[in-house]
Structures are given as C-alpha cells and as structure tokens.
Amino acid sequence: MLIVMAGLPGSGKSSVAEALGRRLVAPIVSVDPIEAAMWRAGVARDQPTGLAAYVVAEAVAGGVLSLGQTVITDAVNAVGAAREQWRSLAARHNVPVAFIEVVCSDPVVHRRRLEGRSRGIEGFPEPTWEAVERLREEFAPWTDHRLVLDAVTDVSSNVTVAVEFLATVS
Numbered sequence: 001m002l003i004v005m006a007g008l009p010g011s012g013k014s015s016v017a018e019a020l021g022r023r024l025v026a027p028i029v030s031v032d033p034i035e036a037a038m039w040r041a042g043v044a045r046d047q048p049t050g051l052a053a054y055v056v057a058e059a060v061a062g063g064v065l066s067l068g069q070t071v072i073t074d075a076v077n078a079v080g081a082a083r084e085q086w087r088s089l090a091a092r093h094n095v096p097v098a099f100i101e102v103v104c105s106d107p108v109v110h111r112r113r114l115e116g117r118s119r120g121i122e123g124f125p126e127p128t129w130e131a132v133e134r135l136r137e138e139f140a141p142w143t144d145h146r147l148v149l150d151a152v153t154d155v156s157s158n159v160t161v162a163v164e165f166l167a168t169v170s
C-alpha cells in the first residue's frame with residue numbers, strides 16, 4: 001500500500017512516519033531532503049525544486065510499489081494537486097492509498113516544537129512560525145477518507161492508532 005503523510009511543518013509528520021516505518025519495516029520517502037539534495041547539487045533555488053522534489057519522491061515511491069512493497073511518503077501535501085499525485089500513483093500500481101494527516105492542536109506546543117528542533121538537513125533552512133501560519137491559511141480543505149492524528153498525543157500511541165487504521169484501508 002501507499003501511505004501518505006500530510007500536515008504543516010513541525011506538526012509531527014516525520015516523527016510519526018519514522019516510528020510507523022520502523023513498526024511496519026517500510027521505507028520512507030521524504031520530500032524535504034530531496035529538495036535539499038537538489039540545492040546541494042547546484043540546482044538554483046529559483047527553479048521549481050519544490051515541485052521537482054514531489055515528482056522525484058513519486059518516482060522513488062513508485063519503484064518500491066513495483067516491488068510489491070509498502071512505502072510511506074512524507075510531505076506537507078497542502079494542496080489538492082499534491083494529494084492527487086499520490087492517489088494517481090496508487091491507482092497506477094493498483095494498490096490502496098492511506099492518507100495520514102498529523103496536526104498539532106495546541107499552537108503553543110506546535111511553535112515550541114518547530115522552533116526547538118533541528119532536522120539537520122544540510123542546506124535546508126528550518127521554516128519559521130510565520131511561514132507555518134501562512135501555510136495554514138493555504139492548506140486546502142480535505143474531504144478524502146483519512147486518519148487525522150493529533151501530535152499532542154505521544155508518538156507510540158499515535159502509531160498504534162495508525163496501524164489500526166491501516167488495517168481498515170483496502
């Protein structure tokens with residue numbers, strides 16, 4: 001199956017994805033490190049590297065699905081076009097797609113986590129709280145069947161809920 005994480009920067013997607021990936025023994029294809037790699041390789045920042053990173057992630061995830069194995073993709077997925085890309089990838093491979101959105105319902109906690117962490121992606125600036133607030137306005141409403149996890153809950157409880165949800169997706 002194709003498992004797609006979504007949510008604002010610092011909401012806790014990657015933390016849940018990594019724990020879920022360990023639990024399922026499934027690889028994670030994360031968009032931000034791909035974009036950072038393009039910049040390190042000399043692709044100019046005014047090029048559409050944001051979109052390109054999603055397309056590269058799709059290609060890599062498609063390779064895993066071709067092996068008949070589950071893959072987790074990790075990206076903000078704020079807009080309809082991004083979500084449609086994953087639906088279409090899953091359809092081409094004839095596998096179910098499971099969307100897992102991670103929110104952080106407490107803005108004080110969210111901001112503290114965003115500003116307190118360092119992902120250590122070389123050449124990749126950490127988003128500011130102001131950028132997160134702007135993205136919140138742009139985050140398209142979502143009607144897909146999906147699991148919404150709140151990152152005020154601990155990661156391992158959320159992973160247990162995610163595993164239960166995945167058992168219902170077909």
Ligand SMILES: Nc1ncnc2c1ncn2[C@@H]1O[C@H](COP(=O)(O)OP(=O)(O)OP(=O)(O)O)[C@@H](O)[C@H]1O
Pocket residue numbers: 007008009010011012013014015016032075076102113114116117118127151152153154155
């Ligand atoms: N219960 C929790 N669930 C998720 N993340 C948590 C939790 N408690 C603390 N955190 C911390 O919150 C911070 C932000 O999480 P994370 O980096 O996973 O967010 P993200 O949604 O992947 O952000 P980005 O889109 O910028 O990559 C991390 O430092 C993470 O360790």
Ligand SMILES: [Mg+2]
Pocket residue numbers: 013014015074
């Ligand atoms: Mg992340």
